[in-house]
Amino acid sequence: MDTSLTLGVLGGMGPAATLDFLTKLQQFTPAQTDQDHLRVLVDINPKVPDRNASSADAGPVLAEMAGALAGAGADVLAIACNTAHAHADLIQRASGLPLVDMIETGARAARETGALRVGVLGTKGGIRLYREYLAAQAMGLVMLTPIRQEAFMATLYRIKAGEVGRDVQREMQGFADDLAADGAEALIAGCTEVPLVLDPDARKLDFIDPGELLARRCVAVCLGLEPLPAMPG
Known part of the structure; x- marks a missing residue:
């Protein structure tokens, strides 16, 4: 008898x-066999309001x-977006279901590297979430300068538009290099688009892909x- 849980x-x-x-x-x-795989119910809803523009608008939709x-x-449940975890409590209350938390998963993996200073490539909202979790584990957060953060967001939206070529890969590696130069000892992909373009062979830091770890935990x-x-x- 199959006793596996259904993932939403x-x-x-x-x-x-x-x-x-x-x-x-x-x-x-x-x-x-096919039957050994999980049953997964997925709502791929690109109409969720932009979490980076007005986060409050996304909560009721989520x-x-x-x-x-x-x-x-x-x-x-699982949420395939870092920034959307700002609404984790609302999502759980609305559904009555537990959530496998991507932010908690990523921060815990960072702690296991032994790093004391962790760089995060993510939106401002995602960075705020990681800051809280990392601080609770006595780890400091390294983030991009305001100008470079703005450039990161421009690159992020290019990825969302389907650009994943060498120019975008080079830009993303440049952001990772900035964090390493500023003292980061490990790097969290705090946005799910980052692993789509960051070259595994070019990473200079312990690299944490919360999406990958979330999949394993689920x-x-x-x-x-x-x-x-x-x-x-």
Whole structure:
């Protein structure tokens, strides 16, 4: 009898990053047949308001998505977007379901590297979330200068528009190099588009891909190899 849990995924922020997450989820699932894979319910909704423009507008939409996934049979949720985790509590309250938290997963992996200063490539909202989790584990956060952060966001939107060629890859590597030069000992891809263009062979720091780690955790939770996350109090 199959006892695996059904995973609900809030996606579409952006669509390419969600597909990357689903690919990793499939790759990390120990399966010999189709039936061994997880049942995954996915809402790829690129109509979610831009989390970087007016974060508050995204909350009710994400809550509605989460409730629909619960109604469709999901047992546990994941969000394929770092910045959207600002609404994690609302999403869990609306759905009544636990959430495998990407931010917590990434910060915990950073701690396991032994780094004391961690660079984060992400949106301002994503960086705020990671700052809180890293500080709770006595780690400092290294971020881009305001001018370079603005340039990072321009690159990010180019990736969302489908640009993943050498120019964009070079720009992303430049941002990673900036953080290393400023004292980062490990690097968190704090936006799900970052791993789409950052060359694995060019990384100078311990690299943490929270999306990849989230996929691994979701498999473990759904197969009963890791307990369900606790609901917010």
